[in-house]
Amino acid sequence: MAIKGTDIVKRLPEGGKKNCKECGLPTCFAFAMKLASGGSAIEKCPYISPEVRSGLEDALAPPIRPVTIGTGANALVVGDETVLYRHEKTFVHQPGIAVLIADDESVEAVEGKIRKLKELKFGWVGQTLRADLLALQNKSGDPAKFTAIVNKVLPEVDCPLMLISQDTDALLAAHALCAGRKPLLYPVTAQNLEKVISAVKAKAAVLAVKGAGVESLVHLTKRLKEAGLEDILLDPGSRDLQSAVRDQTLIRRAALKQGFRALGYPTIAFPCFMTSDRRRETLLASMFIPKYAAVIVLSDIDEHSLLPLLVQRLNTYTDPRIPMSMEEKIYPINNPDAGSPVLITANWALTYFIVASEVEASKVPAWLCVKEAGGLGVLTAWAAGKFSGDSIAPFIRKCGIEGMVNHRRLVIPGKVARIRNELAEALPDWQIIVGPGDANEIPAYLPALVKSWKG
C-alpha cells in the first residue's frame, strides 16, 4: 500500500516544520505530498537522515517491483503492476512469452524452435506481436550438454534468455557464459540459495525463486534482498490449474492489498511443465495472462497457439482509457509515386485500418496522411478541435508530403466537409477536395478522381 503524504511529512526534519524551501517547494508538507505522488525525489531534501531515507525509500517503492530481464533493445520489463483488476486502472507490463528448448532435443527440433522464435511475428493494429524469451533447460542432467546448447543459441538469438537447471553448478556455469545478457536463472531454492548468492552477486542476473507454496517464498526473497539481489521472480511451485491460479492471486493480493514486500515481485508460470497436451498448455497459458504471471514458459510455439495468446495479451494489457492509435505519419498504399492522390484521416487505429483497406481495394496508388488526433475518429476528433483546418495545415507542412508529390491536391474525409474553407485558407497553395462520407465509397471514388485529373 502506498504511503500517504500526511505520513511522510511526520518523518521530515523537525517533524515536517523546518520549511526551509531548499527542496524547491514552499513547505515540508508540499514536499511530502509531491513525494507521495511520485512528483519529487527524496534526494531533493538534504536534511533527511540516512535511516529515515532508507525507510522512506522502502515505503515509496512500487508494491510489485519492476524487473528487467535481458539487456538492450529487446530487454523485457515486467512487474510494476498496481491493480488487482484491469478495470480498476490498467495492467502495465505485458507478460513475456518464453519458448523452451531442452538440451536433449534433436538438432532439428532445436533449430526449428529457434527459427519459429525469430520468424513468428504478427502485425496487429500497428504493432508487431511476437514471443519474447528463449528458455534453455538442462533436461539431460549433463552439464556439458547444457553448456553446448547455451553456446549454440547465444550467437543466434538476441532476445532475453532463461536458464533452467536442477544442477546448480551447471546453472552457474551457463550463467557465466551469458552474464552480460542478464539472463533469468531458475530455480533458486532453499537448497542452493547461498551458493547462488555468492556466485551471482557481482554479475547481472534475474533470479526466479521456487518454493513449495507461497509461504516458502518469503524467506528466500528476504534473504536475497538482504544480499542486495532484488531482481527476483516468484514461482510458488504449483503445477495444477486450481492451485496455480490460487497462488498467483494470493501473491498479487499480498503485494497490493497488504503491502507485503517479501511477495512484491513479478511471478513466473510454467504451462510447459503442467501438461504434455499442447492444446491444454495453450489454454493454461491463456489463464496466466490475466492471472498475473509476468513470464509464461511454453514447450513450443506455432501460429495457431501463439497468435491467440499474443492478441489476448495485447487486449488485456492495453489501457482501456487510451484508444488504440496509429503513429502520425504518411502511409504509402499500393506503391504511390509523385502523381498519386493524397488523403488525410485521423489516427484512431480503427479509422486507419478501414480507410487504408478501402484505398488498397481501390487499387489506386495513394498517400494516406494520418494526423495525430488523440486516437480519436474523424468526427470526434473534429468535435474535440483535433482535426480542424488550423491543426491539419501545420501537419501537412511538416510531415514531408510536399516534397513527395508534384501536385497540391488534398482529399479530406466527407464527414468533415465543413473544414474545407478554413483548411483552404490555411493551405492556400493546396486544392482541398472533399472525399466520400463513408470509407466504403473509396474504391469507386478514387479511380474516378484520378481519371478526372488525367482529363
Ligand code: SF4
Ligand atoms: S528541503 Fe527538506 S526540510 Fe527543507 S522544506 Fe524541503 S522537505 Fe522541508
